Amino acid sequence: MSATGFPDAQDPTRTSCYTELMTFHIALYKFKPGVGNDEINNVLSEVEALKDKISGVLDINTGVNTSIYSEGYTYVILVTAQNSTAIDEYRSHPDHVVVAEKLSKMEDRGIGVDFETEA
Numbered sequence: 001m002s003a004t005g006f007p008d009a010q011d012p013t014r015t016s017c018y019t020e021l022m023t024f025h026i027a028l029y030k031f032k033p034g035v036g037n038d039e040i041n042n043v044l045s046e047v048e049a050l051k052d053k054i055s056g057v058l059d060i061n062t063g064v065n066t067s068i069y070s071e072g073y074t075y076v077i078l079v080t081a082q083n084s085t086a087i088d089e090y091r092s093h094p095d096h097v098v099v100a101e102k103l104s105k106m107e108d109r110g111i112g113v114d115f116e117t118e119a
Helices: 037-053 084-092 094-106
Strands: 021-031 057-064 075-081 107-118
Touching: 021 084, 021 094, 037 057, 037 075, 037 094, 057 084, 075 084, 084 094, 084 107, 094 107
Parallel strands: none
Antiparallel strands: 021 075, 021 107, 057 075
């Protein structure tokens, strides 16, 4: 455990206190001016379609960020996976690489967050 009381990501024994860990990947995007809603919705649909192509990915949800604390990040991708290995496979999957390149060309800025929690 870290000083904050959260599991320490560097502690190799940390899984011993859990029955099973799930991994979540969150990506937040602010798109460039001029990128239209249809273009955004099309690429997010492509992201969602990856769910059935990658072993260990349980769900992929996308949508508009409605938080008052959005800091300008307008869209969200949430990937739920069995473990961090599945997230790594998601990132390296050829279809994800193609979609990620499309997103990269459309985004003004983006941020990603991964975390594990008890299933």
